[in-house]
Amino acid sequence: MKNPSFEFTRAITRRPAASIVNGLRAEDTGTPDLENMLDAHAAYVAALKSTGAEVIELPPLSAFPDAVFVEDTALCLPEGAILMRPGAPSRLGEVAEMAPALRDCYDEVREIKGHGFVEGGDILVTGREILVGRSARTDAAGVAELAEIAGEWGHKLREVFTPAGVLHFKTDCSLMDAETILSTRRLDASGCFEGYRVLHTAEGEEAAANAIRFNNLVLFAAGFPRTADMLAREGFDVVEIDNTECAKLDGGMSCLSLRF
Template sequence: MASPFHFNYAIICRIPQSFAARSIRPKDCGEVDIEKAREEYETIREVLKNCDVNLIELQEDENYPDCCFVEDCAVVIGGTALITRPGDSTRQGEVGEIRRVLKQDMRLIVKEVGDAKATLDGGDVLFTGKEIFVGVGKRTNSQGAKAVADAFSDHVVSLLDIKGSELEHLKDGFSMAGREIMAVAPGTDCTLILKKMQEVASCQYKVMQLDSRRAVDMLYVNGRLIHHVRNEMGDHSYGELMKAADPDLKRHEMQVNHLSANGRAISRMVLPFLKLKHYKHIISSLP
């Protein structure tokens, strides 16, 4: 039986020079020092290695400034990968190399979004280990969300309307901080989405309420939690994380200020997955 948060491979992508000038970021993000961004990328790379993850590192493509945000290009659960169709049309060419790696090199079961009108970003898909939530909003439409439900029909898939929120992606406001622990960003919009989520959820989660959206940016992998350093999270969020997390949980803190987009960088930079010789259903041990 495989744990839903156990991964032995991850796809990452180097930072293109064009990232500094043309990446899709809020206007208030400030200047990006490309060399510092690349140093932060190397930190993520080394941390993943320390988490017992084999890395597949893609060459940067100057035609796609956001190519380092590989999370948006596929949704991988168990031995199945769904290739997405990013909501920003300028990013749709990024999926080709991801598809090739997952299908030809890793030989996963690769599915495609069939509806030509569908849009789907991986950042709108939250897998809790037990079920899947898909945010329908700025980057993912209802047809894209249906593609997730069709591809992962052995899981409960719930659609959440996030169009009225400030979130670019569902995972800008929600992430898994451990087994059954959900980190939630502040704001009335996130509170309303959480309420919708709890109404349709098939199991209960411990909610860790944080006071900054950047603090929600974390990655739970192989019994370890990768998150921002204290000065990027804020004292309150850092304290909540210390209280909520398992005391035996190994944590990796990192500073990724120059890679941050919409306050989130760590989870967007990594596409983790489990590669087995013979796939069995990924069984959750959550109640």
Template structure:
């Protein structure tokens, strides 16, 4: 197992009004979103993960994407500072749950004028690759770097031009293997990794979760599934149709850590 705990939040009815800066696929269907989220939780549980399920927040349409207002590691947690004003207060809503798992001196915050979202943070060993994106600025990265340094970990900033977040374009799968799409194919930032190149028409499937007990991937992407299988990963597919409509991926829906 690569992690044994996950935190998720139920989608609210307001999820139909979630932010859509990229997908342009129409509004989500709430009933389907609930079904997909339940399947997500069920699969995590089946794969041996203890899942903490938080109540829906009707005032925050994107709050089911718990990965953005916090970053969790085995040693510390960071309450981030989302860029979009509609998401800023999500940080206050996630903190009480983080405090149940981390001691006070292991919880940090990104403060103004810094902005950072968890979807831009990819952890590989003792290195954090952090996307410099429309949602994460240099000040946010600098603050995170100071935090990581306290624990002997380094930060590498990576420009994000084509995608919403860094992990919308690349995901670390373990064993030095990195799923890459678009601008990150043959990127000098990731030259030390074995790159698993995702075909353009299946870019959405670059965002997967390796639990260490199987890879969770979005359903309907046969080329990526075949590639993962060829590289020795057992895959589990789930439908993500409604969350994809509001720029959400698999990793967005949970905070994953060991506790």
């Protein structure tokens, strides 16, 4: 039996558009290079496919510079998909663009309809619960509506809090297996992972925390050798992907796909 928190048969990605240079960012660390991003994105898709999964590759959306970061638009669960309501106004339209692809894959697609906001980057599905981090992009009302929908499908949801200055909850953590979480020390210090096995990113490599376990692989941002070595010693099969361009837009490994 598959573990729905990290064993998947399908993923959805979207190729970056030339408008990516206008993507949102907390601070300006340089303009993303489209060609480099396309190369890295192709390597990312190839890694997903190498596990035997089907990858649905959606075309670029020039009207939405951040649309490559598909994870924020939905939460995919075994019972159905839930369309999110992004907290960044410029990203609200991405959800309607994603909806048809999800309706092709799922019999049931629900949506956040209230006045609250919630983004997929703030949601970590573990082997036992759904953790949702309150952040600048996810508020109490959004979490409450999501908890109601997920609860109807039998999922337990727990609200946690993202450290100040951190964009999304999963900027600082990722699932390695049903009971193991890779986390920065600052996030783990909040106590949100009590009862889990927690592996810490190496000092100075906090940006490595956003990885994804996808079937037998861990897709991991290149350039963080001590954390990569630690994961390898722990028995994980790490595939390093160049994240240089996505990082300029506060993006990481989990942001680039919906997995189900």
